[in-house]
Amino acid sequence: MSRKTTDETGRNWERPDQDTQKFRHHLVTALLRSGICLTLQDGRGRYVFIINLPDSWALPDGAEPRDAEIYGAELSGRLDLAKTRVCNSGNPERVHTEQADGRYFEFFIESYPDGFDVAILTTVTELTEERRREKVLKSLLREVSHRSKNLMAIIQSIASQTARSSGSLASFLPNFYGRLHSLSRSQDLITDSSWRGASFRTLAQQQGAKYFRDVAKAMRLSGDDPTLSPNETVHVGLALHELIVNALAASRLNGGAPHIELDCTVVEKAGIETASIQWREHRTPTDLEPHGEETEDAFGSAVLNRITPSALEGTARYGDVEGVISYDLTFPLHANR
Incomplete structure (x- = not known):
């Protein structure tokens, strides 16, 4: 009897006799190209793997990686609190951080069942460009709003002043439309x-x-x-x-x-x-x-x-x-x- 090749989501499939090690190699390659970072921690908080850590941070040389050494005190403290809440509630959380150089990252933290233990899976995505576009869009919307108000004020002035200078509707309309x-x-x-x-x-x-x-x-x-x-x-x-x-x-x-x-x-x-x-x-x-x-x-x-x-x-x-x-x-x- 062949094993199940489609998971419960109905969106993932694998060949029964596929080489897991080969697939893992290609998956890591795809992650490196995508710029997305994945980390997995066991129930004790120890890192099992870290793939494609953004160059805003660095792994400790020769030592087991810990959040404080990787991310610094402020960010690691926020991540520890979020991971604790995720383990207790089972609900995923997002943590955002902006670096001194303006780069912006999102940490998506979720619980991951691992036998009798609960692991923590974290996906780190850089959103710098998306955030920049959002700021530009907000700036443009503010500019449009400001200019729209100015235009309305000008139109109101044109209408009222043209009316004062016109003796009749017939003389008002062509002047107003022209302006x-x-x-x-x-x-x-x-x-x-x-x-x-x-x-x-x-x-x-x-x-x-x-x-x-x-x-x-x-x-x-x-x-x-x-x-x-x-x-x-x-x-x-x-x-x-x-x-x-x-x-x-x-x-x-x-x-x-x-x-x-x-x-x-x-x-x-x-x-x-x-x-x-x-x-x-x-x-x-x-x-x-x-x-x-x-x-x-x-x-x-x-x-x-x-x-x-x-x-x-x-x-x-x-x-x-x-x-x-x-x-x-x-x-x-x-x-x-």
Whole structure:
């Protein structure tokens, strides 16, 4: 009669005539490759075998291994208490430890029946990479939560301020939707860059793409192309949106198109990289004629003169001299800090 080849779990099988010693050799090889450590102690706490001990610890030379000599006083004390509880209750326990070099390990301790005795089987697994990913994930979730709250605050401000500057729902909706679109395009760039931000030129082109068939023809970009932080991307994007919409509103009645020059220069001031953005919009005499239907947009003015420079810890100056609309925005760059 052949002996049973499948155990009670239904997941392990062995050939009746298999070479146990050969299988043990291959099992140890597999453990060494996996990085998992296995230890077995008898009922008196003496080690029967230790396989693949992590290099964070070392076995004593020429002496019978004991937890205190292997792991040190603090960790061995925690392990001894856990092993005692496992022997008494029969319930497995986990002990975690983080080494001085940042490596993180889990000791899974369980009782192991060995005839009339109860042995202790311990599986030691390194979880350093898993713990690192967990920390990164938690950090990203906190960042997403923080940015979501900031975005909600910006949207709320846009809605309330746009409403105050609008005489009717018909005038409110296009302004509000346009600003939300500007915000969403900036946010897309931030998300695509894994929250690092966006380049200035890409941001300008994105903001102009909604309104110009040929962005390069309507907006001549020159100068440097710094990487903007997420906060800089959002607020510079809002400022560019207001300038573009104002330019379109001024030029649409004469059937023309805005003539815009947009330059960015990065210089070092007091050891800090500082960006200076210059908007120059050349208007024709027809563009400059007053139109009774148009009213001043208080929120657009606030974005350009107060909200954006304040959010960027910078300064802004808006000018209208002899048909040239100018806007100069200067702020310290934070993207690479």
